[in-house]
Amino acid sequence: xxxEYDVIxxxxxxxxxxxxxxxxxxxxxxxxxxxNDYYGGDSASLNLTQLYRKFRPDQAPxxxxxxxxxxxxxxxxxxxxASGELTRILVHTDVTRYLEFKQIAGSFxxxxxxxxxxxxxxxxxxxxxxxxxxxxxxxxxxFEFLQSWKDExxxxxxxxxxxxDTMASVYEKFGLEPGTQDFIGHAxxxxxxxxxxxxxxxxxxxxxxxxxxxxxxxxxxxxxYPLYGLGELPQSFARxxxxxxxxxxxxxxxxxxxxxxNGKFVGVRSGTETVKAKQVIGDPSYFGAGKPTDGGKVRVIxxxxxxxxxxxxxxxxxxxxxxxxxQIIIPQNQVGRxxxxxxxxxxxxxxxxxxxxxxxxxxxxxxTDRPEQEIVPGLQLLGxxxxxxxxxxxxxxxxxxxxxxxxxxxxxxxxxxxxxxxVDEVNDVWKRVVGKDLVLKKREVEVEA
Amino acid sequence: MSKQLQFxxxxxxxxxxxxxxLVLRFVKDQFDDxxxxxxxxxxxxxxVTLEDQxxxxxxxxxxxxxxxxxxxxxxxxxxxxxxxxxxxITQSASLEKARSWIRExxxxxxxxxxIALCGNKxxxxxxxxxxxxxxxxxxxxxxxxxxxxxxxSGEGVQEIFAAIAKKLPQNTPASARAxxxxxxxxxxxxxxxxxxxGAPGQDEPCNC
Numbered sequence: 001x002x003x004e005y006d007v008i009x010x011x012x013x014x015x016x017x018x019x020x021x022x023x024x025x026x027x028x029x030x031x032x033x034x035x036n037d038y039y040g041g042d043s044a045s046l047n048l049t050q051l052y053r054k055f056r057p058d059q060a061p062x063x064x065x066x067x068x069x070x071x072x073x074x075x076x077x078x079x080x081x082a083s084g085e086l087t088r089i090l091v092h093t094d095v096t097r098y099l100e101f102k103q104i105a106g107s108f109x110x111x112x113x114x115x116x117x118x119x120x121x122x123x124x125x126x127x128x129x130x131x132x133x134x135x136x137x138x139x140x141x142x143f144e145f146l147q148s149w150k151d152e153x154x155x156x157x158x159x160x161x162x163x164x165d166t167m168a169s170v171y172e173k174f175g176l177e178p179g180t181q182d183f184i185g186h187a188x189x190x191x192x193x194x195x196x197x198x199x200x201x202x203x204x205x206x207x208x209x210x211x212x213x214x215x216x217x218x219x220x221x222x223x224x225y226p227l228y229g230l231g232e233l234p235q236s237f238a239r240x241x242x243x244x245x246x247x248x249x250x251x252x253x254x255x256x257x258x259x260x261x262n263g264k265f266v267g268v269r270s271g272t273e274t275v276k277a278k279q280v281i282g283d284p285s286y287f288g289a290g291k292p293t294d295g296g297k298v299r300v301i302x303x304x305x306x307x308x309x310x311x312x313x314x315x316x317x318x319x320x321x322x323x324x325x326x327q328i329i330i331p332q333n334q335v336g337r338x339x340x341x342x343x344x345x346x347x348x349x350x351x352x353x354x355x356x357x358x359x360x361x362x363x364x365x366x367x368t369d370r371p372e373q374e375i376v377p378g379l380q381l382l383g384x385x386x387x388x389x390x391x392x393x394x395x396x397x398x399x400x401x402x403x404x405x406x407x408x409x410x411x412x413x414x415x416x417x418x419x420x421x422x423v424d425e426v427n428d429v430w431k432r433v434v435g436k437d438l439v440l441k442k443r444e445v446e447v448e449a
Numbered sequence: 450m451s452k453q454l455q456f457x458x459x460x461x462x463x464x465x466x467x468x469x470x471l472v473l474r475f476v477k478d479q480f481d482d483x484x485x486x487x488x489x490x491x492x493x494x495x496x497v498t499l500e501d502q503x504x505x506x507x508x509x510x511x512x513x514x515x516x517x518x519x520x521x522x523x524x525x526x527x528x529x530x531x532x533x534x535x536x537x538i539t540q541s542a543s544l545e546k547a548r549s550w551i552r553e554x555x556x557x558x559x560x561x562x563x564i565a566l567c568g569n570k571x572x573x574x575x576x577x578x579x580x581x582x583x584x585x586x587x588x589x590x591x592x593x594x595x596x597x598x599x600x601x602s603g604e605g606v607q608e609i610f611a612a613i614a615k616k617l618p619q620n621t622p623a624s625a626r627a628x629x630x631x632x633x634x635x636x637x638x639x640x641x642x643x644x645x646x647g648a649p650g651q652d653e654p655c656n657c
Contacts, residue, residue: 039522069557082639091641097492098524100638218639227638228527235522242513248520 010282045229066354072229
């Protein structure tokens with residue numbers, strides 16, 4: 001460990017692994033460390049032994065759940081939007097050759113006490129119970145308006161200015177009911193709360209277009225998912241990094257972030273050894289996670305908390321037509337909350353659990369001091385729950401940009417149901433670390449012999 | 450019509466026993482004395498034709514150095530059909546390491562995986578520390594294939610890969626091989642690359 005590196009990366013979560021991979025491809029000398037003996041940090045997928053070790057250290061996994069190795073249980077539930085930014089990075093870095101994806105079978109939305117499928121075809125839309133006949137006509141006009149919008153052609157604008165008019169005023173123009181607004185804003189634009197309504201409409205417009213184009217791409221839902229769990233994603237970027245010379249050390253205790261007299265980063269101490277580098281990138285858990293670090297500095301602060309309940313079921317979720325995988329969105333208005341509740345379910349189709357087991361994760365942003373009560377509307381949709389593992393985790397954000405001390409801290413994973421904000425984070429950290437925008441170049445691929 | 454089968458082969462063994470050199474000899478028939486750790490290849494492929502004209506295509510995964518600090522990802526072992534565990538005949542400690550890799554494979558990989566133990570650097574037999582008898586006895590006990598190779602001279606290299614090709618199951622359709630990851634023909638899920646090019650109405654901003 002007496003070599004000097006350009007960048008030390010701490011933690012092998014997805015954000016860190018994408019950055020590590022891209023930095024290595026760029027020619028940086030990267031040392032990537034993790035205190036755990038497995039890849040993925042907070043975005044790992046665990047086998048049964050690892051899961052029980054984490055949640056119930058004094059209990060062995062029940063034998064009736066089947067083989068340990070058949071399990072890859074995600075700690076953070078997210079799906080990949082088919083036409084989204086993560087897909088673009090996966091394709092451009094060519095890590096797709098290590099991965100295999102399957103569709104998520106359906107996206108559902110909760111309304112008036114029951115769940116309905118978000119229509120994926122015109123046929124489904126016509127039959128959908130989500131809207132009455134007249135509302136369907138109004139919604140059709142609204143979607144036609146969005147689809148035909150061209151910035152350069154004012155004739156398609158129908159008097160709307162996407163950059164000035166609020167989304168609320170656009171809904172009003174088309175006369176859409178509050179229930180339809182919930183459905184469009186939360187199940188399609190994937191907003192977690194209603195703040196977007198009072199802001200200019202363009203971001204919502206872009207999100208709806210992303211959703212519909214993703215839906216059109218594979219048919220059943222706008223989401224795809226990697227076989228063997230989300231933990232495959234950090235692993236594949238770690239391999240990319242290693243192939244470009246990145247050095248990997250798992251199961252390594254990180255004891256101190258060493259700085260000079262001015263507080264600037266010098267290196268990382270593990271035991272009695274200190275490795276030097278010009279810059280360090282890492283997840284908040286390596287930087288005090290809300291508590292003062294060496295030298296009394298608070299490097300990250302808590303922004304909020306997210307509750308996630310990993311539930312093992314012995315049956316598909318009722319009302320999903322026995323779907324092997326699904327997302328269910330419970331818009332906040334429907335259950336008198338400020339933030340949506342999400343359910344993400346995958347199964348043996350995705351090689352993440354034994355046959356006839358279904359893994360559903362219910363999550364939301366914590367609003368009260370009784371978070372477990374808050375997810376009850378989600379848990380109630382699942383039917384009998386065989387077993388449940390609950391975590392309440394803080395979402396941390398760095399207090400400084402890293403410009404002065406060359407310490408670049410990533411944000412915790414948020415409550416969104418997809419990876420778009422993870423990619424935003426990658427772009428942001430890249431710009432701070434490298435000093436210029438991330439431009440994805442297709443890398444040279446070794447031609448098959 | 451002749452069959453084509455595709456298999457994922459993973460390399461294991463201590464650093465500097467010649468894993469990459471062995472593959473380079475097999476795939477490109479080259480050798481480089483001062484070769485540094487592999488950079489830039491996701492995996493290499495090479496085809497072996499059997500006597501019955503069946504072609505066996507290996508998708509060969511190198512460790513990319515992730516073995517150095519015991520940091521190989523589970524992804525590496527996943528759906529591997531065969532493994533070549535390499536030791537250096539001039540370093541007895543490297544056989545010990547090979548044993549621990551074999552235990553790791555038995556724990557992590559598919560139980561049907563075919564494992565070949567390979568004593569490399571046979572050209573340096575003057576400095577031999579691992580006898581053929583010792584290695585072969587161990588291989589027999591564990592039910593492994595065994596052979597000695599020299600990536601430098603080429604001795605034994607084609608032979609060991611050909612022997613593995615012969616031993617792999619020949620009756621499974623290509624689509625079920627290599628975990629379905631072995632290229633467009635082998636994929637069962639959605640193909641992001643293909644869809645990206647044909648996505649309707651989406652301009653994929655590309656800064657190539």
